Amino acid sequence: MYYTEQELDEIITEAKRIVSADGSNQEKLKAVCEFLKEKVKYYDWVGFYIADEEKRLLTLGPFVGEPTEHTRISFGQGICGQAAEIKKPFVIQDVRKETNYLSCSVKVMSEIVIPIFKGDKIAGELDIDSHTVSPFSEKDTNLLEKICEIVAPLL
Numbered sequence: 001m002y003y004t005e006q007e008l009d010e011i012i013t014e015a016k017r018i019v020s021a022d023g024s025n026q027e028k029l030k031a032v033c034e035f036l037k038e039k040v041k042y043y044d045w046v047g048f049y050i051a052d053e054e055k056r057l058l059t060l061g062p063f064v065g066e067p068t069e070h071t072r073i074s075f076g077q078g079i080c081g082q083a084a085e086i087k088k089p090f091v092i093q094d095v096r097k098e099t100n101y102l103s104c105s106v107k108v109m110s111e112i113v114i115p116i117f118k119g120d121k122i123a124g125e126l127d128i129d130s131h132t133v134s135p136f137s138e139k140d141t142n143l144l145e146k147i148c149e150i151v152a153p154l155l
């Protein structure tokens with residue numbers, strides 16, 4: 001996505017406002033999903049997975065978009081599970097070229113997953129699916145990493 005420094009500041013300010021507003025952590029995480037999905041046209045599914053490092057398991061948390069059957073994902077499995085293992089943002093510009101991928105819908109063409117940390121432990125992930133091929137740039141990764149730092153206390 002393209003944004004100016006001023007637009008970036010506005011997005012960050014809004015994310016911080018959501019996190020410090022009234023409501024449960026679940027409600028706030030869902031509000032962040034709604035905000036991101038509305039803000040970026042090609043973000044078609046936005047959701048959080050909660051990580052259990054001991055069990056090496058990701059469990060689906062708040063999300064917006066079509067329901068998914070992938071409510072529990074083991075570390076190493078699919079894009080989300082691989083991102084949990086490498087502990088780094090994972091960008092797939094064309095899921096049709098990816099063999100270790102868990103499909104939610106034939107409409108999904110690309111995916112970006114950003115790990116969320118508490119200290120050096122992975123607490124969860126922000127997962128975004130797009131119906132567009134190759135939509136993501138470094139700007140998406142940079143913005144979403146900042147969002148993940150802001151929401152980390154909610155996990």
Ligand code: SME
Pocket residue numbers: 045047068070073077078079080081100101102103104111127129
């Ligand atoms: N495609 C993901 C599964 C989760 S959904 O995108 C919501 C994956 O391969 O891990």
